[in-house]
Amino acid sequence: QAFLCLLLCIPWGSSCPRSCQCTERAGAKAVLCSSQHLQEIPKDIPSDAVLLKLDANSITRIPSNAFRHLSHLQEIDLSGNAIEHIDRAAFRGVAAALRSLDLSGNRIRSIPKEALLALRAELRLGNNPWHCGCALQEMLGEARLEPGSVRDITCHTAPRLEYVGKPLLQALDGGANFCSGPQRSTDVAMLLTMFGWFAMLAAYVVCYVRHNRERSPRTLPGTRGRAE
Numbered sequence: 140q141a142f143l144c145l146l147l148c149i150p151w152g153s154s155c156p157r158s159c160q161c162t163e164r165a166g167a168k169a170v171l172c173s174s175q176h177l178q179e180i181p182k183d184i185p186s187d188a189v190l191l192k193l194d195a196n197s198i199t200r201i202p203s204n205a206f207r208h209l210s211h212l213q214e215i216d217l218s219g220n221a222i223e224h225i226d227r228a229a230f231r232g233v234a235a236a237l238r239s240l241d242l243s244g245n246r247i248r249s250i251p252k253e254a255l256l257a258l259r260a261e262l263r264l265g266n267n268p269w270h271c272g273c274a275l276q277e278m279l280g281e282a283r284l285e286p287g288s289v290r291d292i293t294c295h296t297a298p299r300l301e302y303v304g305k306p307l308l309q310a311l312d313g314g315a316n317f318c319s320g321p322q323r324s325t326d327v328a329m330l331l332t333m334f335g336w337f338a339m340l341a342a343y344v345v346c347y348v349r350h351n352r353e354r355s356p357r358t359l360p361g362t363r364g365r366a367e
Contacts, residue, residue, distance in 0.1 A: 156184055169192070202226050206231075207232030258282075264288060265288040
């Protein structure tokens, strides 16, 4: 907090996005764009920014390569927006340095796990209308969550009504496995495929036997006559 305070208090002399405030302390540069009614992520953020605060705006989407030129970013705060969609390559280019990513308080139902695979940042994902399904379960299995925010991840929708309104952690601790349904579906599909192949093979054998039976009566009389 003291470090952030210092960043806020010292003005940044270089270029700064419109509606944002830029500050610097000991080479650490912060871009502060909180509560500015922004509807998208500014495209002119300085490439040496370390801290980026975009909280309390009206941003609805994080597009691919939104931060690609910001390889020094250590913290991104996108909390309190209206984010609904996050592209698979949204955080490409910031994976190495990023330490903290706050996506809490948005309208996020799901995140492609590819968007978070390379991230080593601590995530805050609470207070979003999550759909508790296999995709979320797999994504959370690979993500690094900020411990205090885990309890705020609640099932807004779920395959079974009993999980709606419950914290995801409580559902998983109670034995829920949101990936079991898709697995069963895959098994059924494999069984149906195998059954189809066996049915085709059986049909071929039946046709072959029937064809031979139809030819046999025509050949027997001639054969019997030659034998006499």
